[in-house]
Amino acid sequence: MNPSNLSNPIIVSGYGVVSAIGVGKEQTLASLREHRSGIAPVQYLATVHRDMLVGEVKLSFDELMERVGVPSDAEAPQSRTALIGRLALREALQQAALTTPDDYARTALISGTTVGGMDRTEIEASVTPDGQIVHYNYDCGTSTLDIARGFGQFAFVDTISTACSSAANAIGMAVELVRQGHFERVVAGGSEGLSRLHLNGFNTLMILDQQPCRPFDAQRNGINLGEGAAYLVIESEASALRRGVKPLAVVRGFGNACDAYHQTASSPDGEGAVLAMRRALDDAHLQPSDITYINCHGTGTPNNDVSELNALHRVFGDVLPPFSSTKGFTGHTTSASGSIEAAFCLLALQHHFLPVNLNFQTPIDHDYPVLPNAAEQVIPLSRGRRGGLLLNSFAFGGNDSSLILSPYTEPQTPQTLQTPQTPPQAASPQTPTRKVYLLAQTLLAPSVDPNFRDYLAPLESRRFDKLLKRTLCCSLETLRQYPDLVPDAIITATVWGSAISAISFFHDMMRQGEAFLKPTLFMQSTHNTMSSLIAIQTHNHGYNNTHSQLSDSLPHALLDAWLQMQSGRVHSALVGIHDSIPAFDNRSYLLVTADALPPDCHPLAEFTSYSELALLAVKNG
Amino acid sequence: MNELIETLKQQVIEALNLEDLTPADIDADAPLFGEGLGLDSIDALELIMILEKDYGIKLQSPAQGKEIFKSIRTMAEFIQANRTR
Numbered sequence: 135m136n137p138s139n140l141s142n143p144i145i146v147s148g149y150g151v152v153s154a155i156g157v158g159k160e161q162t163l164a165s166l167r168e169h170r171s172g173i174a175p176v177q178y179l180a181t182v183h184r185d186m187l188v189g190e191v192k193l194s195f196d197e198l199m200e201r202v203g204v205p206s207d208a209e210a211p212q213s214r215t216a217l218i219g220r221l222a223l224r225e226a227l228q229q230a231a232l233t234t235p236d237d238y239a240r241t242a243l244i245s246g247t248t249v250g251g252m253d254r255t256e257i258e259a260s261v262t263p264d265g266q267i268v269h270y271n272y273d274c275g276t277s278t279l280d281i282a283r284g285f286g287q288f289a290f291v292d293t294i295s296t297a298c299s300s301a302a303n304a305i306g307m308a309v310e311l312v313r314q315g316h317f318e319r320v321v322a323g324g325s326e327g328l329s330r331l332h333l334n335g336f337n338t339l340m341i342l343d344q345q346p347c348r349p350f351d352a353q354r355n356g357i358n359l360g361e362g363a364a365y366l367v368i369e370s371e372a373s374a375l376r377r378g379v380k381p382l383a384v385v386r387g388f389g390n391a392c393d394a395y396h397q398t399a400s401s402p403d404g405e406g407a408v409l410a411m412r413r414a415l416d417d418a419h420l421q422p423s424d425i426t427y428i429n430c431h432g433t434g435t436p437n438n439d440v441s442e443l444n445a446l447h448r449v450f451g452d453v454l455p456p457f458s459s460t461k462g463f464t465g466h467t468t469s470a471s472g473s474i475e476a477a478f479c480l481l482a483l484q485h486h487f488l489p490v491n492l493n494f495q496t497p498i499d500h501d502y503p504v505l506p507n508a509a510e511q512v513i514p515l516s517r518g519r520r521g522g523l524l525l526n527s528f529a530f531g532g533n534d535s536s537l538i539l540s541p542y543t544e545p546q547t548p549q550t551l552q553t554p555q556t557p558p559q560a561a562s563p564q565t566p567t568r569k570v571y572l573l574a575q576t577l578l579a580p581s582v583d584p585n586f587r588d589y590l591a592p593l594e595s596r597r598f599d600k601l602l603k604r605t606l607c608c609s610l611e612t613l614r615q616y617p618d619l620v621p622d623a624i625i626t627a628t629v630w631g632s633a634i635s636a637i638s639f640f641h642d643m644m645r646q647g648e649a650f651l652k653p654t655l656f657m658q659s660t661h662n663t664m665s666s667l668i669a670i671q672t673h674n675h676g677y678n679n680t681h682s683q684l685s686d687s688l689p690h691a692l693l694d695a696w697l698q699m700q701s702g703r704v705h706s707a708l709v710g711i712h713d714s715i716p717a718f719d720n721r722s723y724l725l726v727t728a729d730a731l732p733p734d735c736h737p738l739a740e741f742t743s744y745s746e747l748a749l750l751a752v753k754n755g
Numbered sequence: 756m757n758e759l760i761e762t763l764k765q766q767v768i769e770a771l772n773l774e775d776l777t778p779a780d781i782d783a784d785a786p787l788f789g790e791g792l793g794l795d796s797i798d799a800l801e802l803i804m805i806l807e808k809d810y811g812i813k814l815q816s817p818a819q820g821k822e823i824f825k826s827i828r829t830m831a832e833f834i835q836a837n838r839t840r
Contacts, residue, residue, distance in 0.1 A: 338800060338804070339800060340800060340803070340816070340817045355816075396795070396796075397797070398796070398797065399796060592773075592774070592775040593773075593792070593793055596771060596772045596773055596774070597771070597772055597797070650804060650807065650808040651804075652801065652804065653797055653800040653801060653804070654772075654797055654800075654801060657797055
């Protein structure tokens, strides 16, 4: 554990939020306090499912362009994901007093998204007379660059793509980058515009409720999809005070784990959720009894809510702290939900109220009589420096993350006030560097066709596309070289992810309309299918993350591994780059710190800094 | 009925990508889920899609599938009784 977590806390100095219940914090706060839901029949998305209830941002495309200030004759195409992302990012940066190109150049941006600019792809795609489908893919990394473009050059841009936990994982990465002094500040969150692709995808899974969603209610029958964006400016307390900016809250801890159970379902006992919450509590140096409110993932599906309740009881015991799901306000905003709900928690902390759980009537028949917070409560959320709010954000592939936010109390590092010197561009790490060793690697050239049967039973592989099979073969081959070593982390880099599945689903939708689509294609279309699949096949509950930032994807995945290892929480990591378009090598690396080196092993290389480790990407690239 | 059973076996193999199986490998009375073929909830959704697309039967909830998809035979019986095309 790094004691600097406490002596120089990581704080939020600004945040911005856009969702179905408002553009900006003011509208959002009013809607939350007046119990005003933003869920309504489809208004803006060009879908045949007109009666479907969704949480759309209440602005048309043209209105969004006007709000953002993009000239209508702008050359670059825009997506809703990019436009609402810019609105939220602008509000966050302005509050943190980051307004000049020089400010941006010293700020890193990490954004979570999964569908990226899909809404734009759908508008532009066309079918030729001979049945060919012409479309341009806006990949996730490009979508984040579209958001960034409105401001200028950021110090670093990364996109996390782990489906519905993307924004939470972006915040987790941001915290580590600031703690370890890689950047002075990081603005992190996520953005996701509603698309026909994922509305129909969730529809094939038969988990869309035709009524307003009812999280934690016995009669709950699924989710309403939503859209939105939110970003948090994250920096050290010392950095904020030096800039004369008021810290708003403390980002106290973060935890991520893989449920390693199923691509779309949560395990009955919520193992991944339990581990994520416990890791966040450990990271925050807090006990379960310190948590004063839980903003649950609470999607409203029969599966999620009961699994999450079981997990809550395993962590907190019979009596739970007040909890609610705010999905009844916004719908499930998928990749953006982690940061949108973090913004709700920040509003709750600043204005001393507990967000209610809309549409709750009947408790789930459960071993314990538990009721979500259904009526307005004004309770002290703060217990001085020991209090904390916990936020859960779970995703496909069992990618489970928890975040702990605490009230900001008083300057805890007064000495920094007296030294208003030029801030370091990139401060030196606060703990001695842990050496990282490359223990094993596998490069699978596109021309090589591995025998899948050596790795997978036919029934297991029945629904995996070629990329997933190659990813698994490449990863298992690397792990086979040290069968006793179970990696603490699985981190994947990908530009296009499982594009084969996503494009097949999209083409089916273009050809045959929004009916009879295949759930199998949708469930493996998310970028984190690969990392999850490796974890599910090897029963790995470790840290699990996926980066998608064009040619920076692998360097960013390696940086993530480096940060996790330097934090002392992770001693071994399986890092890979796996892509379907164009056909690159599949590559996988097993990295360990000194304390995890197996006896009598012969490391292939050793690294004493991240810049050395990053050469792995260059060498093979 | 037997004809429908044989058609269904072929449709299930295609929809679930059970490329190593032939219709002869599937026992019409063997359980599809759990002990038998070992299918899961996503496979159930694919089977629901077969009902909808090829036989014009729309289920309201995936939970209804539990009884219908016990075996190929129960699936065939349900289709025979409820098909609209």
